[in-house]
Amino acid sequence: MTIAEVGRARLRKEDSHLITGRSRYTDNITLPGMLHLAMVRSPFAHARITSVDVSAAKSSPGVVAVLTGSDVAAEQGSLPNAWPVTAEQKAPAHPAIAVDEVAFAGEVVACIIARSAAAARDAVELVDVSYDELPVVLDLEEAATDQVLAHPGLGTNTSATWVFDSGEAGTGKPISEALAGAEVLIERTFYQQRLIPAFMEPRSTVVDPTGEQITVWSATQIPHILRLMLALTLGIPESKLRVIAPDVGGGFGGKLQVTPEEAITVLAARHTGKPCKYTETRSESLMAAHHGRAQVQRLRLSATKEGIVTGLDVKLLADMGAYLGLVTSGVPILGAFMYNSIYKFPAYRFECTNLFTNKAWTDAYRGAGRPEATFAIERLMDELAVELGMDPLEVREKNWITHEEFPFTSVAGLEYDSGNYEAATAKALELFDYEGLRAEQARRREAKDPVQLGIGISTFTEMCGLAPSRVLGALSYAAGGWEHAQVRVLPTGNIEVVTGSSAHGQGHETAWSQLVADKLGVPFENVEVLHGDTQISQRGLDTYGSRSLTVGGMAVLAAADKVIEKAKVIAAHLMEASEDDLEFAEGKFKVRGTDQSTSLGEIAFATFSAHNLPDGVEPNLDSDATFDPQNFSYPHGTHLAAMEVDTETGRATIRKYVCVDDIGVVVNPLIVEGQVHGGLAQGIAQALYEEAVHDDAGTLVTGSFVDYLVPGAPDLPHYTTARTETPSTTNQLGAKGVGEAGTIASTPAIVNGVLDAVRHLGVKDIRMPCSPSRVWAALEEAKLSGGVQ
């Protein structure tokens, strides 16, 4: 009996080359005669371009050409937005190089093409751009008033208003009844600060126009989508474009984009007829790569005096920034389905106003809409508990879906296939020592200890496995949500797996090998996973939304199933047995009741030689499958944070963090652990550290890692992680997805914990990030208002 691969904590295949410097990132690629690009960017957040004088730059040593917006106006098209959330959605044209007007600081106004990166950089300063500054709108609530317009030509800052109403949808009661009849009404406004994805490898693109095809290497999460979109945007036949995502150093949604810089590099290569490379600096990355979050959430929650929630009304202002990127407009809509979370709310209304401002555009960032929604509801459940004087866990238990009630249709219209919130919570409480910490909290309060203790709870679910194509269609998304895979059986019996999922740190090569090794009964080492090149992986929808395993992995399994079906016909022929008498296990077809068998390797070679195949059977075991999920998957979990707040300095420190995640069946526990740790770090970062801050003119103040505080290992605690396993019933493996869980769950756990530590001192809310100065200011304000309860 071979050891099952699925469930085995294998070290990742990918790691040896990544950690020994044998990686090939886009910036490592050097081609003969390659030219280098540098971008001239607008220092103003909103201005009319009156002239661009490139004469000095053009005569600078080493400069080959300079492209301005006017130079490429006819061919650059408008960068794509694939998610027009309403038929009336308004959006400005989005040229890769600004032509007449810039709408955020950092927008590209010209591109230097030179023989060296240094020569390109030197010439940037020689481009003389004249601007007429225009008024800027930066604040979301101000943007909603339309007093200053981010794009005067649109006549409004509102891009779209999108509404879900459970009364109208027939998934619940009207919200008006719930609010009118509320025994308890909790009204709060929460601010989701703007974040920067801050992936480790800056974005980089190399374009080689010299072959039959134009080859584009890019630090992207989405080589397939990028190929299609570049073809549509730039008017290049899709068949003439090959896109390769080589090693990609993180994305977190930040590389789920079709960027101006990618389009410009293609244009530059086309203009010069030579390979061109552009690699952004960290400063450019922070300033001009898309940002995330940036929402104002106005919330009303109605409940009975017993703590039963009767309705939730959400009014969202969502900051698009200056343009609509690939899925900018859809990100808040993804959250719409998650505000009701694990709860049985009878009435729900969600209204989102997508607004333009003069800042870098926002788009997907780890969790994309769902962390914002989860934060809001988990903070509200705590507020309700405080209002009623109940334990926050008790309020949650009173409202959550019990495990007997699955499958459960939520008030937002999703069908949750499985879950067991009681089990995950019970396990978390046990690991956490909830009672012991509550007792310590009481002691510290009693003793007026300068360091107070708080307990933060977050019970969350999310929708993963983006996405059933018909659901995306109903939401006006331009593409489907399927994934493609191919399993190729080589003459030696070695296996090549081609996947449309595009890894940028997830460990697909390892996990897919484990899946296929088990399915086909071949050694793990005999499986090779190929991805990230549209010439090899000819179809795919790439990697985001915790979709790889639940969609891409299922395509791999389906293709492997087809291999077995094909091989079975040949096996029966070779052994002169009936197909019905064959069973496939551990890589062999056996004739039941006999000791006769033939291995997949033997069948592979027989297929290759093709000397003796059944009539009408092609000499080929290779199989394709395209998997379109019928439902999302719904990971859930319970996260508990014990927060120490030093009331003298305002510093909030994580004393203990316990998370129990239920992500269904696990393929590789080590990879899962890594995803959970990284996700937690990013969620904690939102709660305590990170915020993109602009000055009054719209310049990014947090323009380097000196000011944009990404926490490092010394700033984060040792996590206690555990799992419960309630398999998904909507895919053959029972997997649910884990890429975003930690990020979604941890932010409200931390903030609830900070507030729980200082609420008895009169503090009611603290805006994220809960920095020491903000916590201290909140404590001071509570003292001044005599708010001690």
Add this chain to the structure above:
Amino acid sequence: MIPSAFDYAAPETLAEALSLLGSAGDDVKLLAGGQSLIPVMKLRLADPSMVIDLGRIAELSGVRDDGDALLIGAMTPHHQVATDPLVAAHVPLLAKAAATVADPQVRHRGTFGGALVHADPAGDLPAPALAAGATFIIAGPGGERRVAAADFFQGYFSTAVGDGEILTHVRVPKYTGWGAHYEKFTRVAQQWSIVAVAAMVRVEGNSIAEARIGLTNMASTPLRATAVEEALAGSPLTLEAITAASAHAAEGSDPASDLNGDAAYRKHLAAVLTKRALVAAAGL
């Protein structure tokens, strides 16, 4: 991240360096460990036409005993200051402060003198140097001059070192037997100090005989918390006395407001951190 083109020289003696400096014009920068200069050049916030690298001048590096003081070469890396036995024995405050600078890589490249001449108000070495009453030895075309710490730091990124001059050594009096602590407050581990307090205490029996306290990032230059020092001289070694004295820490300060906190928060932090630094220094 490509700097503008510049000329580069790496002299091997101080005399050679001074001569190069004298002939290079105004637009010259001295390169010590490069932990501040190189980033600002890469960001093109500085574009000197010439960089003189002091890294090959052996006489500028190292710690040696100089009677009642230690003589620390300007090119001594932070790591060496943090781990040198002479520093640990006689000016432990400096060792403790140097150990908090940035991360191990920076501490192996960055230099004691470089950080002092850079004079970042949030830097961790100026306040301890001030508290310790260090003397700065500066070489110039006319020879050597000595400047007291109180006169050395003149403003944001500005010191008494003039054009054509090089800081060669810092002479730090010995505080053998004193308790010392550097209390640094940051939001993440690798960050400039929001506020930090450098404290040295000489305890006699059950009282504080003498305290010397320097404040980091409470003004454009490092400050002495003189009101606290005066209140503590001869006071009993108790938490109450320390707390009461520390309340005066921010007197005379003028801190900046930024993303990490406004001036009022920094003034509050100065008092809290002074108390904590003193408690740790006195071993309470």
